[in-house]
Amino acid sequence: MAAPPRLFDRLLHRLRLARAAPRHEDFLKARVASDLVQRLAAVNRRFPVAVDLGARTGAFARALAGSEAAAKVDWLAQADLSEAMLAGTSGPRLVADEGRLPLAEGGVDLIVSSLALHWIDDLVGALIQIRRALKPDGLFLGALCGGATLTELRQCLTEAEVAETGGAGPRVSPFLDAFDGAALLQRAGFALPVADVDTVSVRYDHPLRLMADLRAMGETNVLLDRPRTALTRRVLDRASQLYFERFADADGRITATFEVITLTGWSPHPDQQKPLAPGSARMRLADALGAVEKNAGEAAGG
Secondary structure (H helix, E strand, C coil), X not given: CCCCCCCECHHHHHHHHHHHHHHCCCHHHXXXXXXXXXXXXXXXXXXXXXXXXXXXXXXXXXXXXXXXXXXXXXXXXXXXXXXXHHCCCCCCEEECCCCCCCCCCCXXXXXXXXXXXXXXXXHHHHXXXXXXXXXXXXXEEEEEEECCCCHHHHHHHHHHHHHHHCCCCCCCCCCECHHHHHHHHHHCXXXXXXXXXXXXEEEECCHHHHHHHHHHHCCCCCECCCCCCCCCHHHHHHHHHHHHHHHECCCCCEEEEEEEEEEEEECCCCCCCCCCCCCCCCCCHHHHHCXXXXXXXXXXXX
């Protein structure tokens, strides 16, 4: 089987995360981590061994501590590509590439990941590794940035660069399409796959402030085919002007969209609920709806 194409410079991503670690901006990750903890609280199960992939500075562990779900997790290891990101966390820690998991097969009850897996070249391959690391009937909860993320910034940067230089390179990374989430879980062998979407709108005084936050998150462009030249002041000024013209609110502040796709899947187990076999229903749909059933080709009003 051919190796998947390389999209991202993982070494550069590690360096960008290390640069961002001392002033890491985690407001979005904290929101997503809180949501994952709420989802975990709704699951009527205990998870003795859990791993947080892409833990960064520990947003999930902080959200879990003192929550209703805390009693469900006995032991949590925080894993991240960047050792610098983990430096301020406590408890078991593991420096690891999320795309090459050093986890024993069938050794973990719960794996969570918030806003890290969208930097993986082979997402299906990473999901397969996650599924294999889970015990039978183990749970995966993951949140990734979706395709609508930073759509405003993407549009303005592209148009500004074309206008000022006559061409534009990819300045914002591609993200997962919201419709592909459950299908990816199925391809990776998960049972009971579910994907849902949440759109988060963040308001800024200026587009440059948004870009500063992205740097502080460690979420700047690490595409292998990214432009090797920095954006010029003229391009940034034009992009900012376009951003204000198209996406400013009445008070003059601009909006940045972050689309969060949350994936839920279970490692297969024989006792899990399964869909009914075709033809096994005990009641006709027409009877359940109280409708009159018509033969094929019969007129609707007949």
